[in-house]
């Protein structure tokens with residue numbers, strides 16, 4: 001049985017339809033990617049899984065129906081989110097930004113903070129630094145770390161490589177791989193960078209204009225030109 005299943009999910013912003021009848025599933029321990037160009041609807045999909053935008057359809061997680069549940073409840077059930085624009089507090093320290101992510105995890109704060117510093121030694125070295133003075137890569141690490149502070153079992157990550165140098169992208173990829181292999185975390189990655197997504201995800205969904213137009217394993221999608229078509233047109 002799938003760990004998470006999304007059935008016929010649609011989202012409207014006013015009269016504009018941003019997502020149409022999305023169906024997808026992710027198994028426990030699996031990494032999947034939602035790939036698509038700018039404006040395809042990737043962030044809208046992750047936001048709706050977190051309960052941050054209104055949708056029709058169903059969102060099932062393990063044996064629960066999360067469709068009409070509040071974001072806080074979804075976080076308590078094990079959903080973690082590293083959103084596209086981070087939403088860090090620029091004049092709070094790295095440590096305090098991480099602690100913001102622990103608001104539902106009272107008993108596990110020290111343990112989770114140690115685990116985040118183990119994943120990102122650079123954050124431990126700079127835990128008193130304001131995030132306003134950090135590099136883009138370091139802020140991405142704080143954002144991922146903050147999502148880990150609530151002990152998630154499924155992690156939603158929105159475009160973690162946007163604006164980052166190739167070397168930093170590799171560092172982020174290594175951490176996402178460790179989250180999956182060492183911690184057994186289930187990951188839903190939204191990406192414009194198809195190569196980055198192919199290097200991490202076991203299965204991918206191609207999103208174009210709010211619709212899923214192709215799906216398959218990394219192996220299947222890398223051997224035909226489906227991904228290239230979705231970016232450059234047929």
Ligand SMILES: Nc1ncnc2c1ncn2[C@@H]1O[C@H](COP(=O)(O)OP(=O)(O)O)[C@@H](O)[C@H]1O
Pocket residue numbers: 013016018036037038039040041042043044045
């Ligand atoms: N808050 C909003 N209000 C109105 N339209 C929005 C809003 N957020 C996104 N959109 C529109 O929905 C579509 C999908 O956007 P988005 O989910 O941000 O795509 P992506 O993350 O793939 O770039 C776009 O056409 C975008 O302009």
Ligand SMILES: [Mg+2]
Pocket residue numbers: 042043044084158159
């Ligand atoms: Mg986006």
